[in-house]
Amino acid sequence: MGFQILLHIGIVIILSPLLLGIIGKTKAFFAGRWGAPLLQPYYDIGKLLRKGNVYSTTTTWIFQAAPIVSLAAVLVSSILIPMGGLKAPFSFWGDIILFAGLYALARFFIIIAALDTGSSFEGMGASREAAFSCLAEIVLFLDFIILALLSKKLILSEMIMRNILSWELFGPVLLLVVASYFLVLLTENARIPIDDPATHLELTMIHEVMVLDHSGWDLAYILYGAAIKLFVLGALLVNILIPFHGLPAIVQFMVFWGGMIILAIGLGIVESCMARLRLNRVPQLLTGAFVLALVGLLIILVKGV
Amino acid sequence: MWLESALILIILFGIIILGNNRLSTMIQLLALQSLVLSITPLLIHPSIHAFTMTIVTIVLKVIVMPSLLFWAIRHVSIRREVQPLIGYGKTLLLGGFLMGVAFLISSKLDLPDKGMSNLLVPTAFSLVMIGFLLLVTRFKAITQVIGYLVMENGIFLFALLLLEKTPLLVEMGIFLDIFVGVLVMGIIINHINQEFGSASTVNLTNLRD
Amino acid sequence: MELFLLLELPLLMAMVVFLPQKNSLRKIILLLTSSIHVFATISLWQYPRAVRFNSFLGFDAVSQLVLNCISLLFFVVSIYLIGYLDEKKRRSNRILISCLLGLLASMTLVMMSRHMGLLWIAIASSTLLSVPLVNYYRTPKSIEATWKYLLISSVGIALGLLGTLFLAISATSINTIFLDDILNNAAYLSPSWLKLSVIFLLVGYGTKMGLAPMHTWKPDTYGEAPSPIGALMSGAVTGCAFLAVLRVFQICFYAHLKEFVSPILILLGILSLGIAAVFILGQKDFKRMLGYSSVEHMGMLVLALGLGGGAIWASLFHMVNNTFAKGLIFLVSGNLNQIFRSRKIENIQGVIHRFPITGVCLIVGLLVITGFPPFGIFYSELLILKEALITHQYMVGLFYLLFLSVIFFGYARIILSMALGQPTEGHHQRVKKENFFMVVPLIILLFILFFVGILVPDAFYNLINEAIALLGGK
Numbered sequence: 001m002g003f004q005i006l007l008h009i010g011i012v013i014i015l016s017p018l019l020l021g022i023i024g025k026t027k028a029f030f031a032g033r034w035g036a037p038l039l040q041p042y043y044d045i046g047k048l049l050r051k052g053n054v055y056s057t058t059t060t061w062i063f064q065a066a067p068i069v070s071l072a073a074v075l076v077s078s079i080l081i082p083m084g085g086l087k088a089p090f091s092f093w094g095d096i097i098l099f100a101g102l103y104a105l106a107r108f109f110i111i112i113a114a115l116d117t118g119s120s121f122e123g124m125g126a127s128r129e130a131a132f133s134c135l136a137e138i139v140l141f142l143d144f145i146i147l148a149l150l151s152k153k154l155i156l157s158e159m160i161m162r163n164i165l166s167w168e169l170f171g172p173v174l175l176l177v178v179a180s181y182f183l184v185l186l187t188e189n190a191r192i193p194i195d196d197p198a199t200h201l202e203l204t205m206i207h208e209v210m211v212l213d214h215s216g217w218d219l220a221y222i223l224y225g226a227a228i229k230l231f232v233l234g235a236l237l238v239n240i241l242i243p244f245h246g247l248p249a250i251v252q253f254m255v256f257w258g259g260m261i262i263l264a265i266g267l268g269i270v271e272s273c274m275a276r277l278r279l280n281r282v283p284q285l286l287t288g289a290f291v292l293a294l295v296g297l298l299i300i301l302v303k304g305v
Numbered sequence: 306m307w308l309e310s311a312l313i314l315i316i317l318f319g320i321i322i323l324g325n326n327r328l329s330t331m332i333q334l335l336a337l338q339s340l341v342l343s344i345t346p347l348l349i350h351p352s353i354h355a356f357t358m359t360i361v362t363i364v365l366k367v368i369v370m371p372s373l374l375f376w377a378i379r380h381v382s383i384r385r386e387v388q389p390l391i392g393y394g395k396t397l398l399l400g401g402f403l404m405g406v407a408f409l410i411s412s413k414l415d416l417p418d419k420g421m422s423n424l425l426v427p428t429a430f431s432l433v434m435i436g437f438l439l440l441v442t443r444f445k446a447i448t449q450v451i452g453y454l455v456m457e458n459g460i461f462l463f464a465l466l467l468l469e470k471t472p473l474l475v476e477m478g479i480f481l482d483i484f485v486g487v488l489v490m491g492i493i494i495n496h497i498n499q500e501f502g503s504a505s506t507v508n509l510t511n512l513r514d
Numbered sequence: 515m516e517l518f519l520l521l522e523l524p525l526l527m528a529m530v531v532f533l534p535q536k537n538s539l540r541k542i543i544l545l546l547t548s549s550i551h552v553f554a555t556i557s558l559w560q561y562p563r564a565v566r567f568n569s570f571l572g573f574d575a576v577s578q579l580v581l582n583c584i585s586l587l588f589f590v591v592s593i594y595l596i597g598y599l600d601e602k603k604r605r606s607n608r609i610l611i612s613c614l615l616g617l618l619a620s621m622t623l624v625m626m627s628r629h630m631g632l633l634w635i636a637i638a639s640s641t642l643l644s645v646p647l648v649n650y651y652r653t654p655k656s657i658e659a660t661w662k663y664l665l666i667s668s669v670g671i672a673l674g675l676l677g678t679l680f681l682a683i684s685a686t687s688i689n690t691i692f693l694d695d696i697l698n699n700a701a702y703l704s705p706s707w708l709k710l711s712v713i714f715l716l717v718g719y720g721t722k723m724g725l726a727p728m729h730t731w732k733p734d735t736y737g738e739a740p741s742p743i744g745a746l747m748s749g750a751v752t753g754c755a756f757l758a759v760l761r762v763f764q765i766c767f768y769a770h771l772k773e774f775v776s777p778i779l780i781l782l783g784i785l786s787l788g789i790a791a792v793f794i795l796g797q798k799d800f801k802r803m804l805g806y807s808s809v810e811h812m813g814m815l816v817l818a819l820g821l822g823g824g825a826i827w828a829s830l831f832h833m834v835n836n837t838f839a840k841g842l843i844f845l846v847s848g849n850l851n852q853i854f855r856s857r858k859i860e861n862i863q864g865v866i867h868r869f870p871i872t873g874v875c876l877i878v879g880l881l882v883i884t885g886f887p888p889f890g891i892f893y894s895e896l897l898i899l900k901e902a903l904i905t906h907q908y909m910v911g912l913f914y915l916l917f918l919s920v921i922f923f924g925y926a927r928i929i930l931s932m933a934l935g936q937p938t939e940g941h942h943q944r945v946k947k948e949n950f951f952m953v954v955p956l957i958i959l960l961f962i963l964f965f966v967g968i969l970v971p972d973a974f975y976n977l978i979n980e981a982i983a984l985l986g987g988k
Contacts, residue, residue: 171306171310172309172310172313173313175313176313176317283394284324284392284393284394284397287324287393287394287397287398287401288320288321288324288397290397290398290401291320291397291398291400291401291404292317292320294401294404294405295313295316295317295320295401295404298404298405298408298427299313299424299427301408301412302408302411302412302423302424302427303423303424413706414706414707414710415704415706433676437669440665440669446661449665453665453668453669453672456669456672457672460672460675460676460679463676463679463680463683464679466679466683467679467682467683467686470682470686470689470690475629475631475632475635478631478632478635479631479634479635479675482635482638482639482642485639485642486638486642486664486668489642489645489646489664490664490665490668493645493649493657493660493661493664496649496652496657496660497657497661500652500654500657501654506661508654508658509657509658509661509662510658511654511655511658512655512658512659512662512733512734512737512738514733514793514797514802
């Protein structure tokens, strides 16, 4: 058990920045550039880890604790989901709430750290983040409810395992779930079209503006945390989308990692094709995601499981 | 399975129309919705009758009516809904709520034909409600017509429940009436355009007590 | 033969009128067609009541009653149009006349249809055909009125279609929606779908009738449409919609759903009366006031229907009188419009001093629509009150009386000042005397009102009795 957890976390730690690298490469390809190397996120994080921290005199311990807490929270969340042939090392009845709660915890600390700086820019970002994630969380839970109804389980890893049956009977519903979950994924990870991770114009940013005051290894933790978040939520999407469970371990392994790479490329394509939405259109998009999930739920309720 | 996928696709188009504000996109989405709609008779009960329905629907709802709507807005310069009565996010939420109501109502009704998908009635109700919402909350004349047509699409789905029972003659009469209705609406929108220089019903507030 | 004269001839003529170049020729075609229609309608009296042309088309006492009213009113209006359209010589009246004839055909189809789907088709086409009529002047205001009318009644008839489909779903076991089959097998209808269907049909056809709260198009449309068109719409087209409501009521009666439908009808009726009372009081525009008056009378029709029993007789009798009274007063308003060039009540004063016939008709019209004793509407209003009281629905009776007295006050204030007040100078110098063709119809209508409302000939009395027997009245 201990070894499994370590293996799981190790894989996540080692491979998650690679996902960002693939996205960057794809975007560069679509822009007609050669782009930064695939391992660039590792270099960035390594560089930051080697630097010292600068703290503003107005900040308190919260500002220093936030990066560590958020990184720890998302790392813990990764042990709740299966990855390819590897089963989830840790799971219990109702762990979907823990899963969502860990993300809420990470977000909470980032937000109060942003408020801790006393800067109006960061406060603005914090309020946007809070508002949008509020909307996203409802959608996430609706999706979980649908999956739980379909599988009659409240355990994240087993909910996903049962998908192979659900896809035959409830394919359209699961497509709705995937579509709305994909929008949640974009919001949670501050990707285009919700937010642009590359922008540094304070007025339009959501996530980036909150971490402007962090530096050194704190910033490295935050970047790492973001990469892991993308990895874990992406892994969940692949798990929902591809009903590969029950196949031989080697096939599962290949399907899962292939799925992750395709997901990263897909994200890169989405980001290349779309422009960032106007800020006031974001809630509309999330409401759309909510309605999609709601329709899925209604269909399940009408058809009965 | 295919039928249900089609029905969910129809609802999805409805939701997207509700959240959209570009007139031309809305018309295109409506045409797409009608296209999926026109295939459903074949999915429910493949027969000559259903085939006729499909052909007529494709010609009227997918080709003629959208082009009529495009014709009606050909001179309109502002091609998006300017300011709806309630915001898009709220409209979407309200739409979601109304869909819940639609599903609730449908669960109280027993289907005449047990073999049919039990998604058909809720989908039809949802479309009627989405159409009604569009009609009530938007000011552009063309959006109101689109709302009316979404509503008609919902009614069409209800008619599919009776596919094997209603005589073709009456169905064709109904089609013709709806078509002429939209034709007249298109012409009046044209009049509104000429008279007021825009197809917004915000201008139409002179008559009141 | 009657089938051809009633239904196909107007339809044929609606196309034929596109051929001649002269406006006057078209008006003659209109007059001829409508007089043939009247004769054909009268010749129906020689058959036994339940005429069936084929499975889709036929008559019973109810529809024959409504058909008589509509046909006569249409004939009178077509005489009036000869004088009225004279003024607009420059414009081609091709579309107007064609749509009028089409409207006549579609209204006849409403009367004839023995199939609920066909009934819907007929009602929908009567709506669509009246749209170009409303938009005749093409001023910004009339476009606005047309748009509201088109949109609201389209939604209404869409809901009506939904109701028709629900009816068909509830009739799955008998597998048809021919009216006769439904009535004969009413016990086999699925109740939940039937109730839903009744609600949708009432809302849909109620919109077409102009019942509150779906009445909002009515004052606008009647205000902006040419007056003879207003006469047709408030007299005849609403009559068609009322026939549709009667069919729904008939189905409910046979399916033992009277307890379900009656409160809805009473509610709609009282609401319409209330809305009309509020808006007629203080109304400044004569024709808009007539729109609200139509809301009031439609409300009274369904209220009477909802009360049931003896009030059903009152409902049908009221419908007949309302048709001709509305025709009369709208035609009077057309005369006033041409004389004064205004619809504002303050500009129209002292009609009786200069134009005695129009003025007398105005006052008589007032007396009729407010239900003054010698006329039929007084009798039907009294019967409705009586039914409310003997069924112990005192609240209904109370509101009914209250609203009626408010409405009466509103009417009297407006029309008496128009007819008897001091004539203002300047407005009406151009028109020296009333056009012959615009006076004769008024006199015909006065005569009809007197004849059916006060004398009540036996044949007519029997026809109403046969009709209410079909509706479960006493």
